[in-house]
Amino acid sequence: MPPAPPPEPLQISAAAIRALDLAPLKGWAELDVAALLRIGSQLEFVYHWPRDPEDPRELSEVPEVRLWSLRADARYPWLPLVLERSSGQLSRHVAMLLPHSFNRTEGLRFAPESLELWLTHRLFLLDDWSRGQGLNCRQGLAQMAAVLGLELDAAFWDPLG
Numbered sequence: 001m002p003p004a005p006p007p008e009p010l011q012i013s014a015a016a017i018r019a020l021d022l023a024p025l026k027g028w029a030e031l032d033v034a035a036l037l038r039i040g041s042q043l044e045f046v047y048h049w050p051r052d053p054e055d056p057r058e059l060s061e062v063p064e065v066r067l068w069s070l071r072a073d074a075r076y077p078w079l080p081l082v083l084e085r086s087s088g089q090l091s092r093h094v095a096m097l098l099p100h101s102f103n104r105t106e107g108l109r110f111a112p113e114s115l116e117l118w119l120t121h122r123l124f125l126l127d128d129w130s131r132g133q134g135l136n137c138r139q140g141l142a143q144m145a146a147v148l149g150l151e152l153d154a155a156f157w158d159p160l161g
C-alpha cells in the first residue's frame with residue numbers, strides 16, 4: 001500500500017486565534033500516540049492573521065498569534081514532534097514560545113540558554129510520553145533537536161535507560 005499523502009495544512013483563522021480556540025487541532029488531538037508517531041513531522045499551520053502591509057513583524061512577534069501557539073503547545077506538548085521541519089514550521093513554532101531575534105540574512109536566532117532548557121525539557125517530556133505507551137520516539141526527538149541546532153550525543157539517553 002502506498003504511503004498516505006501528507007495531511008492538509010491546518011488553517012488557523014483570526015477568530016480562532018482571538019478566542020484561543022484549539023478546535024483546528026481536534027483531529028490531531030484525537031489520534032493515539034502510536035498514530036502520531038507513525039505520521040511523523042507532517043503537521044503544518046497556516047495562520048490567517050490580518051496585518052498591515054507596513055507591519056514589519058514576523059508572525060512569532062504578533063502577541064495574539066503567539067498566545068494561541070503557547071496555549072496549543074501547553075495543551076498538546078507533542079506538537080514539536082509532529083510539526084513539519086524542512087519548511088520551518090518547527091522553528092516558527094519554537095519562536096512563538098522562546099525569546100529570539102530575527103535577521104533577514106541569518107534567520108531566527110534563539111537565546112541559546114532558553115533553547116537548551118526548553119529543548120531538554122521537551123526531550124524528557126516526550127520521551128516519557130512515548131515510553132508510557134510502550135513506544136520509542138528518540139530518533140524523532142534527535143531529529144527535532146538537530147533541526148533546532150542541538151546535536152544530541154548518544155549518551156544523552158543513557159541515564160534514562
